[in-house]
Every structure is written in C-alpha cells, then in structure tokens.
Amino acid sequence: MKNFNLRDFGAKIWERANRPQRVAIALSSIFLVSLLPFAGGSFLATPIAAYDAVLVYPVAIFVLMSLGLNIVVGKSGMLDLGYVAFFAIGAYTMGFLGMHTSLNTWEIMPIGIGLAMFAGVLLGIPTLRLRGDYLAIVTLGFGEIIRIVALNVSWTNGPNGISGIPMPPDLGPIKFRLDDQKGFYWIVLVMILLTIWMIRRLSVRRPGRAWEAIRQDEDAAELMGVPTFKYKMWSFTLGAAVGGAAGVLYGSKNLFIAPEMFTLNVSILILACVVFGGIGNIWGVIVGGVILGYLPDRIRFISDARLLVFGLVLIVVMNFRPDGLLPRKKREKALVKKGADA
Amino acid sequence: MFDVFIDQFWQLTFSGISLGFIYVLIALGYTMVYGVLRMINFANSEIFMWGTFGAIVASRDLFKYNQTTEPATGAKLALVLVVQLVASMAFAGLTAVLVEFVAYRRLRARGTNRLATLISAIGMSMVLSELMRILTASRPVGSPRILEKVILTEVWGAQIRLDTLITILAAGAIFIILERFVKLSRMGKAIRAVSMNEDAAKLMGINLNRVITVTFLVGGLATGAAAFFYVTVYEYTKFNIGFTMGLAAFTAAVLGGIGNIRGAFFGGVALGLAEVYAAAILGTQWKSVTIFVILVLVLLFKPSGLFGEAVTQTRA
Numbered sequence: 001m002k003n004f005n006l007r008d009f010g011a012k013i014w015e016r017a018n019r020p021q022r023v024a025i026a027l028s029s030i031f032l033v034s035l036l037p038f039a040g041g042s043f044l045a046t047p048i049a050a051y052d053a054v055l056v057y058p059v060a061i062f063v064l065m066s067l068g069l070n071i072v073v074g075k076s077g078m079l080d081l082g083y084v085a086f087f088a089i090g091a092y093t094m095g096f097l098g099m100h101t102s103l104n105t106w107e108i109m110p111i112g113i114g115l116a117m118f119a120g121v122l123l124g125i126p127t128l129r130l131r132g133d134y135l136a137i138v139t140l141g142f143g144e145i146i147r148i149v150a151l152n153v154s155w156t157n158g159p160n161g162i163s164g165i166p167m168p169p170d171l172g173p174i175k176f177r178l179d180d181q182k183g184f185y186w187i188v189l190v191m192i193l194l195t196i197w198m199i200r201r202l203s204v205r206r207p208g209r210a211w212e213a214i215r216q217d218e219d220a221a222e223l224m225g226v227p228t229f230k231y232k233m234w235s236f237t238l239g240a241a242v243g244g245a246a247g248v249l250y251g252s253k254n255l256f257i258a259p260e261m262f263t264l265n266v267s268i269l270i271l272a273c274v275v276f277g278g279i280g281n282i283w284g285v286i287v288g289g290v291i292l293g294y295l296p297d298r299i300r301f302i303s304d305a306r307l308l309v310f311g312l313v314l315i316v317v318m319n320f321r322p323d324g325l326l327p328r329k330k331r332e333k334a335l336v337k338k339g340a341d342a
Numbered sequence: 343m344f345d346v347f348i349d350q351f352w353q354l355t356f357s358g359i360s361l362g363f364i365y366v367l368i369a370l371g372y373t374m375v376y377g378v379l380r381m382i383n384f385a386n387s388e389i390f391m392w393g394t395f396g397a398i399v400a401s402r403d404l405f406k407y408n409q410t411t412e413p414a415t416g417a418k419l420a421l422v423l424v425v426q427l428v429a430s431m432a433f434a435g436l437t438a439v440l441v442e443f444v445a446y447r448r449l450r451a452r453g454t455n456r457l458a459t460l461i462s463a464i465g466m467s468m469v470l471s472e473l474m475r476i477l478t479a480s481r482p483v484g485s486p487r488i489l490e491k492v493i494l495t496e497v498w499g500a501q502i503r504l505d506t507l508i509t510i511l512a513a514g515a516i517f518i519i520l521e522r523f524v525k526l527s528r529m530g531k532a533i534r535a536v537s538m539n540e541d542a543a544k545l546m547g548i549n550l551n552r553v554i555t556v557t558f559l560v561g562g563l564a565t566g567a568a569a570f571f572y573v574t575v576y577e578y579t580k581f582n583i584g585f586t587m588g589l590a591a592f593t594a595a596v597l598g599g600i601g602n603i604r605g606a607f608f609g610g611v612a613l614g615l616a617e618v619y620a621a622a623i624l625g626t627q628w629k630s631v632t633i634f635v636i637l638v639l640v641l642l643f644k645p646s647g648l649f650g651e652a653v654t655q656t657r658a
Binding site: 073077079081126127130132133134136137138140141142144145148149151152264268271272275279305307308310311312313314315318319322 | 381382384444445448449456457458459460461462464465466467468469472473475476585589592596627628630631633634637638641642645
C-alpha cells in the first residue's frame with residue numbers, strides 16, 4: 001500500500017461505520033482504556049515509579065495538557081511556549097484554596113480553570129496581535145515569570161512550596177488514595193474525553209473553521225472577515241482552561257507543589273508530545289502524549305536524559321516528518337501545503 | 343526602597359552600562375539572524391551559554407589555571423585574556439553554525455512553514471542546554487580569577503573597576519568592528535542585500551546559504567565575545583544561564599528595533615541600565631520580571647522598537 005498512514009486507516013473504518021457501530025467502537029475503546037490501571041502486572045509495568053501513578057502523571061495528564069496545547073499550536077497555529085504557566089496557576093489555585101478554605105477539589109476546579117483563562121486573556125491581549133515568533137518568546141517569558149513570582153511571593157510559600165494539599169473527596173465508588181491512584185486516572189480520563197468532545201464539536205463549527213483559516217493564512221482570514229483576534233483569544237483561553245484544569249488535579253493528586261515543578265521544561269515536554277504525535281490531529285496528540293509520557297518511566301536511559309531526547313524529537317520530527325506520527329487528514333494537509341510558503 | 347538607588351546611583355549606572363555592553367553583543371546575535379531570516383534565533387541563548395564554557399575551558403585546561411593560581415600580570419595576562427576571548431568566540435561561533443545546519447537549513451530548503459522552523463529551533467536550544475547539563479552534572483562552574491578586580495579610580499563615588507572598564511572598552515570595540523564589517527565588507531553587503539530582499543539578492547547571484555551561514559557565524563562570534571566578558575566579570579557559569587541573558591538581550595534587540603544593528607546598541611545599554619536600576623529598587627529577584635514587563639510594554643506600544651521596522655506588519 002502506497003503511503004500508508006494509520007490516521008487514514010482509522011478514519012476509513014470510522015467513516016464506513018454506521019451510528020450504532022460508532023457508538024460501539026467508542027464505548028468499547030473507552031472501556032478498554034479505563035481498564036489500563038489493572039494491567040500493571042503485564043509488560044507495561046514501569047520499573048522506576050508505581051505503575052498506576054505513572055498512568056496518572058505523566059501519561060494521562062500529559063495527554064490532557066497536550067490536547068489543550070494542541071488547541072493553540074495545532075488548531076490555530078500559534079506557538080505557545082509558556083503553557084506551563086496555566087498548569088502552575090491551576091496547581092497553585094488548588095494549593096492555596098485547598099489549604100486556606102474548606103473548598104474541595106471539585107469546587108476549586110472551576111475557580112482554577114477560571115483563573116487560568118483570566119491569565120490567558122491577560123497575556124493574550126498584548127501578545128496575540130504579534131507574529132508567531134514574538135508570541136513564542138513572550139509566552140516563553142511568561143511561563144518563567146509565573147515560576148519566579150511563585151518563588152518570590154509569600155502566599156505561595158516561596159521555594160518551599162505548598163505541602164499537605166487535600167486529596168479530592170471520594171465520588172461514590174471512585175476512591176482517591178495515594179497508594180492506589182486508579183480513581184485519579186479515571187477522573188483524568190473523563191476530563192480527556194470532555195476535552196476531546198469539546199474540540200471535536202468546535203472543530204466542525206465556526207471557531208474551528210476560523211482557526212483553520214487563521215493557521216493557514218492569517219492575513220487572508222482577516223480580509224475574509226474572520227475576526228482573527230477574537231478567535232485567537234478563544235483558542236488561547238480554551239488551551240489555558242485545559243492547562244488550568246490539569247494543574248488543579250495535579251496539585252490535588254500530588255499533595256505538594258513547588259515552583260521548580262513548573263519550569264520551562266514542562267512546556268517543552270508538552271510541545272514535544274503534540275509535535276511527535278502529529279500537530280493538529282487529536283488522535284496523534286494523544287498517541288504522542290502517551291508515548292512520550294510513558295517511555296521515560298519505562299526505559300531508564302530516557303528517564304535520565306529525557307529533555308535531551310525530547311529536544312531531539314522536536315528537531316528530528318520537524319525536519320523529517322513534520323506531520324508527526326499520525327498526520328492530519330489529507331484534505332487539511334493539502335490545504336496547508338498550498339499556504340505553507342506564505 | 344529608593345535609598346540604595348539614590349545612594350549608589352553612579353555606581354549602578356556604571357555597572358549598568360558594562361552589563362549593557364554585554365547585552366549589546368548578544369542582541370547583535372539575535373538582530374543579525376533576524377535581519378536575514380526574519381526569524382528569531384531561539385538557540386542564541388544557548389550559543390551564549392556554550393561560549394561562556396569556551397572561556398573557562400581556555401583558562402582551566404589550556405593555561406592550567408585553578409582557583410588558587412595567582413592572577414598573571416603583563417604580557418602573560420594579555421595573552422590569557424585574548425586566548426579566552428578567541429575560545430569563547432570559537433565555541434559560540436561553531437555552535438551557531440551548528441544550529442543553522444541542524445535546525446534551520448533543511449527546513450529552509452524545503453520551504454516549510456515558520457512554525458516548523460520555530461519548533462526545530464526550540465528543540466535545538468533544548469538539546470544544547472541539556473547536553474551541557476549532563477556534561478557538567480547540573481553544577482555551576484566557577485571560573486578561576488584571571489583579571490584582578492582592581493579599583494582604578496572613583497568618579498562621583500562610583501568605583502571604576504578594571505574588569506568592567508575592559509568590558510566596556512573591548513565590547514565597544516568589537517561592536518564597532520562588526521558594525522563596520524556589515525557596513526563595508528563585501529560579505530556584509532551581501533548580508534544586507536539578503537535582509538532587504540531575499541529573492542532579489544538571489545537573482546543578483548548571492549549565495550543565499552553561504553550568507554545565512556556567515557550571518558549565524560558573525561552573530562555567534564558577537565554572542566561569544568559577550569560570553570567572555572560575562573565570565574570575566576561574574577566568574578561563573580551554569581548550563582541554564584542562557585535563559586535570563588537571552589531574554590534580556592532579546593528584549594534589548596526588540597527595544598532597539600530588531601534587525602537594526604545600531605538599535606541593538608542603544609537597546610542593550612538601555613536594558614542594562616534598566617535591569618540594574620530595577621534590581622536596586624525592587625530587589626534582584628525581580629530582575630527577570632522587570633525585563634519581561636519591558637519586553638511586553640515595548641511590544642505593546644512600540645513594536646518596531648526605537649529605531650526599527652514594525653514587527654506586527656510583516657506577518658508570518
């Protein structure tokens with residue numbers, strides 16, 4: 001088969017299926033994925049950290065954040081290198097409110113998301129009018145600034161961080177325990193599914209089309225009457241919202257947060273997940289997040305030099321397979337090729 | 343809060359200017375590459391970091407200096423300093439050329455979109471800094487003292503120290519040489535031609551790839567010289583120093599108008615002063631935050647910088 005790619009193969013199966021079949025495929029894959037925490041005894045076991053913990057962080061949270069970053073980088077083509085900032089804002093919201101108020105994780109979640117979105121708007125207003133590389137460097141600076149602020153103001157407890165953050169209360173049969181993290185995994189899974197659902201809905205509607213237009217040629221989009229600033233802002237804040245949600249959950253799961261957890265490296269790791277899997281394609285991004293989240297815990301060598309490996313991934317993928325493992329649909333790709341040299 | 347600032351005003355001004363001259367040379371690295379590629383060289387901060395190790399390798403491994411060695415004087419001192427400068431420039435220059443070859447060349451030849459090039463450059467920057475982190479086991483590396491920090495004279499209560507004075511004079515000289523090179527030499531003319539109009543330059547028979555490589559090299563050499571002065575003044579380096587220095591120098595380049603060589607000069611000095619003043623007023627921990635705020639303000643209100651082109655106009 002010439003030019004076989006998994007993405008088209010999967011798409012073909014999906015397009016041939018009728019509605020009940022699609023529901024069956026979706027439900028059974030969700031069911032299989034939710035059984036993953038029980039596979040700890042198999043070849044999937046991780047030698048370095050506990051398997052069920054690895055599934056939550058990095059794997060599932062990486063996937064969630066990659067999906068969020070993909071809204072910004074993949075859908076509307078803006079390079080956000082400060083994604084960690086929103087993650088940190090979520091985590092610190094959880095840390096601060098969890099310690100100083102009686103709110104629980106689920107009540108803090110919307111606040112964390114709201115604050116992350118607010119930060120996204122604040123950062124977006126001055127920067128989203130800029131060209132790609134300026135946006136990249138300003139967001140890069142922003143990510144680092146949030147860390148420095150967390151390091152130097154008193155309510156974050158500076159370099160010592162916040163410890164003893166409360167765990168989420170149990171949701172019926174789903175229990176949240178430090179030594180058994182299946183509950184966290186399922187919750188992140190639900191968040192991932194919600195995010196996928198949101199992206200898929202938006203993609204086929206006005207915002208998705210606007211993003212596509214902006215990504216291919218911003219000037220042309222503007223001329224055609226697309227309010228580019230507005231839609232860029234939406235993609236930026238939606239990405240921030242997902243990052244904030246991931247941060248709240250991470251803070252609550254980890255019980256402890258400190259500024260050094262939120263370095264620029266996290267942004268680069270997530271970017272590597274997006275790029276490796278296939279910029280712009282949800283399934284590719286998920287695969288990228290799973291592989292790059294999981295491998296460093298499976299293979300000790302990668303764990304020691306993970307940033308080196310991820311940096312190499314960025315260079316190699318961009319130079320030799322810019323569409324990543326699972327590229328976007330052919331139709332979208334054809335459009336990109338035409339607009340590429342603009 | 344303002345006490346230190348008022349008491350030490352001239353001292354701060356003097357150290358601000360010497361820091362500013364270091365920024366000028368790094369900003370030159372950003373601005374030159376931007377001029378020809380219309381793209382930020384994301385790895386420039388790591389080129390700087392590698393340059394600082396060049397100076398330390400020269401003094402430690404070539405001249406066998408260690409922390410207890412008596413600083414040399416006279417001709418020997420001059421020799422050590424010059425070799426250090428050359429080593430820094432060589433390390434940084436070679437790194438810059440490597441960056442161009444690995445991260446930019448192939449993508450340029452294929453004419454892919456800018457996002458891909460940006461990501462590739464970010465990856466390169468990550469690889470360079472991680473390599474050094476692994477080589478140095480994440481530890482800071484001190485530089486043996488080469489140049490005694492002699493206080494030459496006092497002006498209005500400000501101590502004029504030998505190392506900072508040398509930084510200002512030598513960095514100024516290197517800046518003038520590079521500026522003249524771009525202005526007068528044949529290659530410099532080619533660089534300017536490419537930055538004005540790439541296609542027209544190609545039609546005039548200019549070898550684009552060579553010009554771009556030379557631009558990266560010259561930018562790298564300037565950045566490397568900055569790295570040498572940094573090591574001489576601060577006597578220390580680490581795998582992650584590139585980030586703050588890079589952000590500051592980039593801000594300087596934008597402030598002066600990116601792509602504009604003389605703008606880099608004013609931007610660098612202005613930023614050096616701003617940083618030192620801010621550190622005295624707000625505390626050193628807020629240095630990077632100040633720089634970042636300046637960057638955002640410049641991009642917000644005067645994106646073309648003081649002397650440059652508008653960056654919002656020429657979109658990707």
